[in-house]
Amino acid sequence: MNTLQPNLFKRALREGRTQIGIWSTLASPYATELIAGSGYDWGLLDTEHTPSDVPLMLNQLQAAASAVPAAGAVPMEAVVRPAWNDTVLIKRYLDIGARSLLLPFVQNAAEAQAAVHATRYAPAGVRGMGGSTRATNFGRTAGYVEHAHEEICLLVQVETREALAQIEAIAAIDGIDGIFIGPADLSASMGHPGKPRHPEVDAAIDDAIRRIRRAGKAPGILMADAERARACIAQGAQFVAVAMDMLLLRNGADGTAAQWRDQRAAAGRSDSY
Numbered sequence: 001m002n003t004l005q006p007n008l009f010k011r012a013l014r015e016g017r018t019q020i021g022i023w024s025t026l027a028s029p030y031a032t033e034l035i036a037g038s039g040y041d042w043g044l045l046d047t048e049h050t051p052s053d054v055p056l057m058l059n060q061l062q063a064a065a066s067a068v069p070a071a072g073a074v075p076m077e078a079v080v081r082p083a084w085n086d087t088v089l090i091k092r093y094l095d096i097g098a099r100s101l102l103l104p105f106v107q108n109a110a111e112a113q114a115a116v117h118a119t120r121y122a123p124a125g126v127r128g129m130g131g132s133t134r135a136t137n138f139g140r141t142a143g144y145v146e147h148a149h150e151e152i153c154l155l156v157q158v159e160t161r162e163a164l165a166q167i168e169a170i171a172a173i174d175g176i177d178g179i180f181i182g183p184a185d186l187s188a189s190m191g192h193p194g195k196p197r198h199p200e201v202d203a204a205i206d207d208a209i210r211r212i213r214r215a216g217k218a219p220g221i222l223m224a225d226a227e228r229a230r231a232c233i234a235q236g237a238q239f240v241a242v243a244m245d246m247l248l249l250r251n252g253a254d255g256t257a258a259q260w261r262d263q264r265a266a267a268g269r270s271d272s273y
Contacts, residue, residue, distance in 0.1 A: 002141045007099055009042050009077035010153035013178055013218040013238055021079070021241040023222050026249070027052035029063035035076070035245055036067035042077040044222075044241055048084075048104050058096045058134070065097075079155065085111060087126060090118040095133040099152050102180055106156035109169040116175035119152050121145055153177045155220060155239075159185035164208055171215030178218035178239060181208050197228070209235040 012019050019041040024032060027050040035043055045060050047053060052060065057080060064078040080098040082089040085106055093101065103115050117125040132139035135148070154175055158164055159182030170179060183196035183205060192198040205221065212219035213236040220239035223229040229242045 002137050004141055004144060004147050004151055007077065007151040007153055008074055009079070009100055009239075010151065010177055012041070013153070016218075016238065018233055018237075019239045021239060023241040023244040025050045025244065025246045027056060027060075029056075029059040031245055032060040032078075033063035033067045036064040036078070037069055038076075039070035039073035040076050041074065042079050042100070042239060042241075044079050044081055044102060046081045048081050054089075054092045054096065057093065057098070061097050077153075079153075081157075085115050085156075087114070087118040090115070091128050091130070094119065094127065094148075094152070095130045095135050097134040099135070099148075100155070101153070102155040102157060104157045104182070105159060105163075105185075106170065107158075107160065107163045108166045109173055112156050112170045112173040112176055115154060115156060116173060119154055119175070120149050124149070149175070155180050155218075157182050158208070160189040161186070161204075162189075164204060167208060167211050168215050171212060171217045176217060178220050179208075179212045180220040180222075180239075181205050183221065183223070197225070202228075205232070206235050209237050212236075 009019060021042040021044060022035050022040045023044045024035055025046050032045065045057065047057060061078055064076060069075050077100055079100040079102050080093050081102040081104060082093055085103040090101065106112050106115065119125060119127060121127050121129065136144040155178040156170060156176055157180045158167060167179065170176065183201065186204065187193060187196040187198055187201045190201055190204065192201055209219040209232060218238040219236055221232050221237050222241040223232055224243060224247060226242065229240055233240055
């Protein structure tokens with residue numbers, strides 16, 4: 001029989017170590033395998049704002065597991081974001097092998113507690129007994145039912161003004177490993193839609209990071225602005241996504257196309273003489 005593999009990402013958060021990540025919205029196993037070999041500590045595989053679903057996520061998790069890490073890097077931990085804090089969705093993603101989850105729009109301690117219950121088997125929770133699932137290596141992993149919760153990393157997302165006020169209550173729930181701040185939705189909630197770098201939003205995020213750390217949980221954020229990402233880490237953020245695969249592809253493609261349009265235009269002017 002096999003043994004349960006340790007979740008190095010969860011251990012790093014517990015030990016207070018910074019984990020640098022990438023946000024993936026391309027919803028492609030091919031793209032997942034590519035970024036999983038880049039050397040990031042963790043990668044967010046999204047289903048909330050992408051066309052990915054449970055069957056496609058299975059392929060993405062398989063791709064992430066097959067990636068060869070960059071020299072000197074540990075394997076990237078795949079963090080799956082279900083579309084909602086939903087018991088059935090959580091069960092399905094856990095059964096296909098996800099062991100780190102980021103649950104969106106958690107507003108209070110009751111919703112955080114429901115998330116914890118969804119990741120635990122009875123009598124500690126309500127997770128259904130799935131038998132020989134991929135999570136158990138199809139029944140080959142000894143002690144999975146008894147010990148699965150020890151390697152499941154549960155992250156919850158606070159993304160409204162109301163949720164920020166509940167940080168301490170959410171952090172007090174046993175089983176919550178980290179609290180992620182969603183800048184985009186938070187900015188809308190604070191009356192600044194489309195302006196996640198508004199000074200009021202930045203100040204609220206800085207305060208939230210410090211409060212999460214004081215409460216004994218790991219703070220996280222997505223911040224593609226490198227200077228701001230470093231500032232968040234300095235404030236105490238532990239799991240920080242510093243890039244998005246779609247933006248890397250878009251910006252690279254747009255930039256290259258613009259260079260060659262300029263080249264074509266210059267050639268056209270030269271041909272006119």
